[in-house]
Amino acid sequence: MTEPAAPGPGPRPRAVHQFVPALIPRDATGSHTLLLREALRAAGWRSEIFAEATHDELLDESIPVEDYDQHAAPGDVLVYQFSTSSVVAEVLAARSEPLILDYHNVTGPEHYEGWEPATARRAAAAQQQLRLLAPRAVLGLADSAFNERDLVAAGCRRTAVVPVLVDLDRLADPDPRVARRLAARKAEGGSDWLFVGRLVPSKAQHQLVKALWAHHRLYGPTARLHLVGSAPSGRYLAALRSFVVDLGLEAAVRITGEVSDAALAAYYAAADVYVSLSVHEGFGVPLLEAMRSGVPVVALATGGLPSTAGTAALLLADDEPSRVAAAVERVLTDQSLREHLVAAGRERISALSLEESGRIAVAAVASVVGP
């Protein structure tokens, strides 16, 4: 962790420090936090990341949140990356520095009830912490207009929409070993469907399995579904596996677990279509990753996804398996629709490029800190 020296003999630049519950690699909030730090430093401010917990891979990138007192200086502005419940919220609630709340949405407890009671409790606590912090934030930043509504409802007086900062170039080099394996399967025929996200009930991977089953019945049993992402809910994972077996889809559905950026790039490169039936999304980073990889997107129009996708995805009003199957088949077989979605996707990611999103974020922070 190195901090650039202040240029010349002038006064020490002001600091815009970020606080985050957990700094995790290959996680949307973690990546956003790291990229925002670079953007803040490039704008001339001092900036460090203070975390309650940090993944081993990123230990050099953060400072324990309890050490902030040693770094605190008059004029500091604090940015809280809010995505879950954490003691960080209580620490910040008790401080007097100007606070910017960068809100990444919280999946509501109702999505975990019955499946993961502890996670449901944490989600409820997060909603409570949002109501605690929102009224005292001088500015609330939201990934999407959908998330912005949450901030306003929680009592945030001033808000702005700032897209998530995503480094899509990290998907430039697909893992050749994974790519070879996927190519070998593709050579047998059939299409490859891809979904990227944690295996949790709200991401609705079970609906994707239903849609795949319907597709097999309607258009032939050749399509494959790749579900990429960590599996924090053991119950949901077990239910999903049993469901796949009951439907006789063991050979067609692959649950990969968490993968490296290079392996993820290989999955995107091999995918014929990206399908999301998630019922709760604040922004939807994987949609941009699919667009960057030239993969057409079919998605359930939910939460912040319509504003992220714009007209660069085929957005469905419901997740009925036969309708999803028909939509995917249309994208797979209608070359002009496919080309349209891929081209619109490329336009969309240029509008949400790292540089552009970073510029918007810095401008929003400057409105609090001053130039």
Next chain:
Amino acid sequence: MTTGSEDDAAYLERVLAEIDDEVRQRRAAGDLPVRLERELDELFLEYSPVAGRGGGLAEQLRMVDAAAFIDPVVPVESTKSGGAAVKKTLRSLSMWYVGYVTGQVSQFASAVSKTLHLLDEQVRALSAQLDSQHVVPAEIVELPAVHAPDAWWVKEVVTAFGTVEGRVLHAAAGSGWLVGALVDGGVDAYGVEPRPGLVGEAEFGSLDLREEGILAHLRAVEPAALGGVVLSGVVDGMSHGEREQLLDLVVEALPPGGVLAVHSLSGAAWEAPDAPPEADLSTGHPLRPATWVHLLGRMGGTARVAEGPTGLDYLVVATLGDSVPPPR
């Protein structure tokens, strides 16, 4: 493909409409009857912990919505030679009748489904309102200087409970520092501590200390089963409602002649620059000693007050009268 005058959104809408048409035609041809999609939902729900316990409302509504559509197109697949043709003929002949009946049933089911959705919306709106009015329960507030075995009021408490018959409860007991002093003074005392981990760290292995909520514990105590109750660090930040609820339970747990001791920080301690964070975060604030005398008098008790030497805290000891008013 987009036509010259068609924008992107209109093009995608047209594609979606064509997909809807295809789905309708496929269903009509019996390629994927609605019944099968419904069975898929039910199959997954067998693995869902939600379904087995009466289900979340959202999941149940989803099932109702799926069931609200009655498919009039009877599947005609058959394993027997010519069976499919016969079934198809029968379906054609009876289509007008089946369609008429299923149309009415679907209408009824849709009306029920809409009603349930309205109900769901109202329940959600009510829940949101309740959430916004949610009051965080008061936390235990302790200062190292006044919640310790050598604090001025410990001797007073040991003396006050020395002649009490029956068990004496201390809440919040922490690691058992006051329970230890009471036991050393010959009092049959035990403690209840809601904060996790503190009881496990107790140095006094032989003490009866229990990790559970104070209100939950008092609700489980039989009426008049205790001889006395000591409350410390508990009432300081309580809201009025919480305090009333606690006192009702204490009165019910004590017999006539039972003793209640309340130790609280003072308003001055709450206002001090180094006051605990609960001073800002709590819903309530410490009462004046005279208010406790009034409250305990209302319960039929006679109370006396002892104030600490630094003005940071005080102790109120009350003996309940022979006719204790019933809890409200």
